[in-house]
Amino acid sequence: MVTEEMLKVFKEKCEGxxxxxxxxxxGQEEVVEGCVxxxxxxxxxxLEGVPGVGKTRLVRSLGKVFDLPFSRIQFTxxxxxxxxxxxxxxxxxxxxxxxxxxxxxxxxTNILLADEINRAxxxxxxxxxxxxxxxxxxxxxxxxxxEEPFFVLATQNPIEQDGTYPLPEAxxxxxxxxxxxxxxxxxELLEIVNITQKTMDEVAEAACSAKELLxxxxxxxEIPVAEDVMxxxxxxxxxxxxxxxxxxxxxxxxxxxxxxxRAAQALIxxxxxxxxxxxxxxxxxxxxxxxxxxxxxxxxxxxxxxVTGKVTTDQVIAGIIGELNPKQAxxxxxxxxxx
Amino acid sequence: xxxxxxRKTDTEYKKKLSRFRxxxxxxxxxxxxxxxxxxxxxxxxxVLLYGRIRxxxxxxxEAGITGIALLLAVAxxxxxxxxxxxxxxxxxxxxxxxxxxxxxTMEELKQEETVLAKRQRQDARERLSELADNSxxxxxxxxxxxxxxxxxxxxxxxxxxxxxxxxxxxxxxxxALEMEIVDEMIAALREIVANSEVNxxxxxxxxxxxxxxxxxxxxxxxxxxxxxxxxTASKRLDILESxxxxxxxxxxxxxxxxxxxxxxxxxxAEQKLLEKTVxxxxxxxxxxxxxxxxxxxxxxxxxxxxxxTSYDVTPLPTExxxxxxxxxxxxxxxxxxEPPEDxxxxxxxPPEGxxxxxxxTGEGxxxxxxxxxxxxGYGSVYEEYYSEILKALTxxxxxxxxxxxxxDYANSLE
Numbered sequence: 001m002v003t004e005e006m007l008k009v010f011k012e013k014c015e016g017x018x019x020x021x022x023x024x025x026x027g028q029e030e031v032v033e034g035c036v037x038x039x040x041x042x043x044x045x046x047l048e049g050v051p052g053v054g055k056t057r058l059v060r061s062l063g064k065v066f067d068l069p070f071s072r073i074q075f076t077x078x079x080x081x082x083x084x085x086x087x088x089x090x091x092x093x094x095x096x097x098x099x100x101x102x103x104x105x106x107x108x109t110n111i112l113l114a115d116e117i118n119r120a121x122x123x124x125x126x127x128x129x130x131x132x133x134x135x136x137x138x139x140x141x142x143x144x145x146x147e148e149p150f151f152v153l154a155t156q157n158p159i160e161q162d163g164t165y166p167l168p169e170a171x172x173x174x175x176x177x178x179x180x181x182x183x184x185x186x187x188e189l190l191e192i193v194n195i196t197q198k199t200m201d202e203v204a205e206a207a208c209s210a211k212e213l214l215x216x217x218x219x220x221x222e223i224p225v226a227e228d229v230m231x232x233x234x235x236x237x238x239x240x241x242x243x244x245x246x247x248x249x250x251x252x253x254x255x256x257x258x259x260x261x262r263a264a265q266a267l268i269x270x271x272x273x274x275x276x277x278x279x280x281x282x283x284x285x286x287x288x289x290x291x292x293x294x295x296x297x298x299x300x301x302x303x304x305x306x307v308t309g310k311v312t313t314d315q316v317i318a319g320i321i322g323e324l325n326p327k328q329a330x331x332x333x334x335x336x337x338x339x
Numbered sequence: 340x341x342x343x344x345x346r347k348t349d350t351e352y353k354k355k356l357s358r359f360r361x362x363x364x365x366x367x368x369x370x371x372x373x374x375x376x377x378x379x380x381x382x383x384x385x386v387l388l389y390g391r392i393r394x395x396x397x398x399x400x401e402a403g404i405t406g407i408a409l410l411l412a413v414a415x416x417x418x419x420x421x422x423x424x425x426x427x428x429x430x431x432x433x434x435x436x437x438x439x440x441x442x443x444t445m446e447e448l449k450q451e452e453t454v455l456a457k458r459q460r461q462d463a464r465e466r467l468s469e470l471a472d473n474s475x476x477x478x479x480x481x482x483x484x485x486x487x488x489x490x491x492x493x494x495x496x497x498x499x500x501x502x503x504x505x506x507x508x509x510x511x512x513x514x515a516l517e518m519e520i521v522d523e524m525i526a527a528l529r530e531i532v533a534n535s536e537v538n539x540x541x542x543x544x545x546x547x548x549x550x551x552x553x554x555x556x557x558x559x560x561x562x563x564x565x566x567x568x569x570x571t572a573s574k575r576l577d578i579l580e581s582x583x584x585x586x587x588x589x590x591x592x593x594x595x596x597x598x599x600x601x602x603x604x605x606x607x608a609e610q611k612l613l614e615k616t617v618x619x620x621x622x623x624x625x626x627x628x629x630x631x632x633x634x635x636x637x638x639x640x641x642x643x644x645x646x647x648t649s650y651d652v653t654p655l656p657t658e659x660x661x662x663x664x665x666x667x668x669x670x671x672x673x674x675x676x677e678p679p680e681d682x683x684x685x686x687x688x689p690p691e692g693x694x695x696x697x698x699x700t701g702e703g704x705x706x707x708x709x710x711x712x713x714x715x716g717y718g719s720v721y722e723e724y725y726s727e728i729l730k731a732l733t734x735x736x737x738x739x740x741x742x743x744x745x746x747d748y749a750n751s752l753e
Contacts, residue, residue, distance in 0.1 A: 001453065001454070002453070002454055002455045003454055004454055004458075007454070007455075007458060222453075222455055223455070224444055224447070224448055224455065224456070224459065225444075226440050226443045226444040226447055227447060228427075228431070228440075228443065229440055229443075229444075279462075280439060280441070280462065281441075281444075281455060281458050281459035281462050282439075282440055282441055282444035282445075282459055282463075283440070283444075284434075284439035284440040284441075285439075285440060286439060287439075
């Protein structure tokens with residue numbers, strides 16, 4: 001049951017988190033907000049961006065702000081699952097007897113940066129993805145629970161696609177958000193350079209503990225959703241399925257398949273967090289529409305017509321939202337949203 | 340203090356809600372009224388159109404009543420059953436003022452007493468009270484207005500549009516009228532025959548002529564063909580009359596036995612009755628021809644001669660004239676035995692001058708065979724008559740059949 005204290009804590013902590021993150025991250029408000037929402041909601045984020053735009057720095061800053069241990073895995077084609085999860089190693093005890101001891105892998109952390117996840121083999125990818133979904137790691141039949149909160153920020157490089165293993169759609173579904181990090185503009189770049197000339201280290205300080213993060217998660221879960229808003233979110237997800245009863249014309253035209261029920265869960269969970277972060281005690285249509293992009297863009301598959309027509313997933317999502325909200329179609333143009 | 344503040348906010352919220360609701364009800368009312376007006380105008384337009392097509396006139400009273408009835412019915416139905424916003428719709432419209440579903444969520448949580456529900460309600464009321472009283476503006480729906488304008492335009496066009504000229508088939512009207520005249524003539528002829536005192540044989544012959552005449556008329560006949568048919572029937576009457584007279588003449592040439600004299604007397608009496616009957620019938624035919632010509636003149640002024648042309652209906656000779664003709668005929672040799680001279684009709688042939696309807700045969704055999712002896716010299720009217728016929732033939736559209744009849748008739752007059 002949510003108390004006044006919990007609401008107060010949530011508000012204060014949110015303000016602190018953004019304040020501190022703002023010290024290290026210049027620009028990228030959408031990405032920063034998306035990561036914070038995902039962390040509070042208990043989900044994972046797939047981050048797509050070219051090298052050098054601040055992905056690692058973001059994860060480090062998040063680690064500092066939430067006062068959580070942070071790990072980084074650079075995925076390469078030769079990375080083995082054991083390199084991610086850990087493995088049993090043989091060691092001798094005091095008596096000289098050999099025994100197995102589980103050596104935890106880098107996944108045993110609270111915040112994990114899985115850099116260029118698409119470069120690792122599917123086998124290695126699935127080792128991480130199991131951890132993301134189940135919050136457990138199974139090695140040689142034995143399961144090890146990961147400590148909460150557990151947040152994975154996986155990255156993909158949109159440029160170097162040679163020799164990569166694109167994540168299968170079923171695995172993509174496990175990411176709550178897919179965020180696109182872009183190049184900074186002139187002012188942002190200027191500020192970045194100015195800051196980093198002084199120090200390259202992250203200067204953000206802890207603004208929230210793990211316990212408080214979990215409390216925030218619990219608080220956000222209680223936020224009410226009006227029946228109409230809930231139905232709207234469901235309609236939105238169902239509208240992405242081209243063969244479904246509620247398929248939109250845009251989906252029929254451009255999609256091979258649509259989002260799963262996980263998308264609906266992610267949409268509502270994150271919308272609650274967003275509403276509370278905005279000082280509201282209920283979810284609105286705007287929350288659903290805004291979060292539809294990061295929630296859906298990696299869960300829908302474009303068909304041949306969309307690919308040849310150079311239609312992006314964001315444009316498709318905007319089209320679907322426009323069909324459900326004719327008056328808002330002009331506002332929610334995909335030009336404002338990134339892939 | 341907080342409680343007081345809460346109550347104040349509550350009151351303000353309810354007032355504002357009520358105010359916004361009234362605006363939305365008014366919006367629905369205006370919209371329903373506009374839709375009703377469009378329906379009313381549409382109904383009026385339909386009635387006006389119906390009046391134009393069916394009765395060739397405007398039906399303003401009916402259109403007005405229909406329009407008003409439809410306006411009221413559609414407006415009331417639209418407002419109360421379709422457009423009047425329900426509570427949820429009112430709340431959704433209020434949320435659309437920037438409240439981001441606060442009000443509708445508040446409505447759903449109104450029974451809950453959790454901390455979150457209370458905070459949510461409080462937040463919603465605060466935001467609602469921040470809205471200006473005139474924040475809720477009625478929406479303008481263009482479609483019903485456009486429909487109204489379109490229907491109004493249609494009504495205006497239907498009212499202002501002049502009625503087209505009489506499009507009823509005048510020819511059909513004329514035709515119907517002529518058929519009526521002809522039917523009346525046939526009925527009159529049958530009555531004359533029925534009331535006649537001639538013997539049954541003559542009655543049968545007369546009825547046969549009348550029946551044949553009645554059967555000859557069709558819907559496709561022109562005025563001229565109808566008059567020509569009547570003229571032909573009149574000729575047949577003349578022939579019948581002549582045949583009777585010829586029989587008497589032949590008998591008179593035989594030895595005058597008592598028996599024969601009695602027979603001749605009977606035949607003469609019968610002939611008189613026949614002549615009387617034929618005269619009556621030809622009078623009726625002549626009248627009908629006059630009326631037909633008048634009707635034709637009313638509907639159409641042809642280039643031909645039929646308009647205003649009146650057939651010269653020469654009255655039948657009196658009894659004295661008939662006797663005179665008979666005495667003259669007695670002195671002449673059997674005309675039936677000698678071959679007819681040129682220009683003179685033989686036995687059984689229609690006598691000269693008998694081609695004109697109404698022209699009597701009562702002038703006797705001499706008159707029949709010698710038109711120069713008639714009251715109006717045939718020779719003096721023949722040229723005029725013939726030129727009118729020629730004019731009619733050249734300037735009037737006639738079927739081949741009628742043209743032949745007329746040509747034959749005209750030629751026979753020579």
